[in-house]
Amino acid sequence: MFKAELKAETLKGLVNIISTLVDEVKFSVTAEGMSLKAVDPAHVAMIELMLGKDAFKSFEADEVELGFDLDKVKDVLKLASSGDTIVMEQDSERGRLVFKVGNITRRMNLLDTANMSTPKVPEMPLKAFAELPAADFQRGIKASESISDHIILVMDTDIFQLRCEGDTDSAELSLESSDSVKIETPARVVSTYPLDYFSNLMKAIPAETVMRVEMDTNFPVKVVFGIADGAGVVRYLLAPRIEND
Amino acid sequence: MFKAELKAETLKGLVNIISTLVDEVKFSVTAEGMSLKAVDPAHVAMIELMLGKDAFKSFEADEVELGFDLDKVKDVLKLASSGDTIVMEQDSERGRLVFKVGNITRRMNLLDTANMSTPKVPEMPLKAFAELPAADFQRGIKASESISDHIILVMDTDIFQLRCEGDTDSAELSLESSDSVKIETPARVVSTYPLDYFSNLMKAIPAETVMRVEMDTNFPVKVVFGIADGAGVVRYLLAPRIEND
């Protein structure tokens, strides 16, 4: 059994983030909320998302797995105006998910989750981290887009940098520790990551989000941020590009 | 002789609706206003439109037929800002129509109406009708667009439904009688119509319009609504898709 009511904005935020990696997802539902783990087809990035029941206007559920086609959920979201509430309900007899938006009822087959594996998200302590406004990171990514297909992240005492180096051009975002930027690292760490993954992710994160970036030299980067006014959390893990110099 | 002055919005509303069916139209002008009857090339839908002289800021005309190329009229409308007045005048010597928008004068050849036939719009008493806000119908159509290429309209005591059924998905708009929705039918009526015609029509109708939908089982649907603040009226007739079950 699953029946939940939530703000259209909450569902939209969720779908935007997940669909940067996958088109079909398996949500694990319990009485406490919904969660998912997914890896992109190229196995370069992973996402772990948890949405507690406080993110919902109402939430009733037994333990169940629900397979969603995100493109269809996007169609439902187009029917909602800002401020609208969306009701989701499992029709377990017919294997369908029923969405209600105002006087519209939209039914869709649930995906078969039997063949959808749950990736293992590795526990990975990363020694450096920065907390910064997503808006800054977004501008750094935008500045990089015409220059190269990978970016370099650097953390050092009181400084965070996002760099992009091309043959004739370069771009660099430099942030120092401040009221809105917190940086902690035991030493200088530097690592290279694919630009396109960051580009897609940053388009899906609201500009006012505070994001935590954890990294280490030649290790994956982990991006952690809250969703649904803190009632949910996203952990995004992206593999580094190891360069042989 | 034909000379008329009207708000750009009025002309725009008119052109948007007519161009869902045809690119070239023949207007019949009298001292009382303008009217047209048109059928789409596939003979699936018909439109009958009347615009009384009260829809105009000024209107002087003898009986005359005027052939318009709607794409060119759209070009003229792009020159007008909201609130602008458009002057239309026949230059009968040169067979041209002259539009004036502010300090711009735009002349275009009138189309030869000799070969443009006037379709006969059948008198068709339909036993059920609903009056509802266009905004609701528009949302029902939008919900249907990714599901199937036809929709089902249902009217029953105090209920109006717009449904769309696909293999794995369905959408449904359900409206009950209320202050803003009026439904009258002697019995349950159900009929299927092509989605794309409704889709185009609903994009051309302002959301705040009150539309009257008349129908009967396996009969055409008639959509009637006012334009130009009630100084004009549109009747739109769409053939059903008869299913052999």
Place this chain on the structure above:
Amino acid sequence: MFKAELKAETLKGLVNIISTLVDEVKFSVTAEGMSLKAVDPAHVAMIELMLGKDAFKSFEADEVELGFDLDKVKDVLKLASSGDTIVMEQDSERGRLVFKVGNITRRMNLLDTANMSTPKVPEMPLKAFAELPAADFQRGIKASESISDHIILVMDTDIFQLRCEGDTDSAELSLESSDSVKIETPARVVSTYPLDYFSNLMKAIPAETVMRVEMDTNFPVKVVFGIADGAGVVRYLLAPRIEND
């Protein structure tokens, strides 16, 4: 040496205008400001632009020539919000130009100006002129766009016209002398010009700009207007299309 600070809007206005004719430009910098002369690849139009140091928030420079790739400067402008300040600085050791927008630093190779010639802009006294709001001229161009590929400019006592004549259609902007329109000509002058150049130019000029149009029968037209709140000026020269009748 070159270091300057200016409003993003000023740089954007500049780049929009120049890029109607060329993709790469050579700026001549002195202690008093920047200037450029450029001709389009087809040698149909020329632009002469001067931006005095008052157009900048700060300006320090020796005499130097700087080669810009305008597409890259447009990328930089996308990083700036309205109201942002952009810092430009020459890194003469590395032959680079450094842009700073907030906490972003964007470096790009300067173009080699050795092979970029400076066109001679002819001194050309033209006997008729009109001063008019760009918004009017823009509407005249827009009205012409679906009709023909050239426009006719006419100036006569107290009247300025922009006309476009097609086989079945015509458009005309007519302006009389008024508080906002000034016309001076010793006699009637008429000349034909390519539409596409005017079309591109007018899209790059803010609607509220007052433009001065100087012309003579079968002579080039010169369009002169201020930029950067009067701290800069643009002179644009466009060859006529001489018709053999």
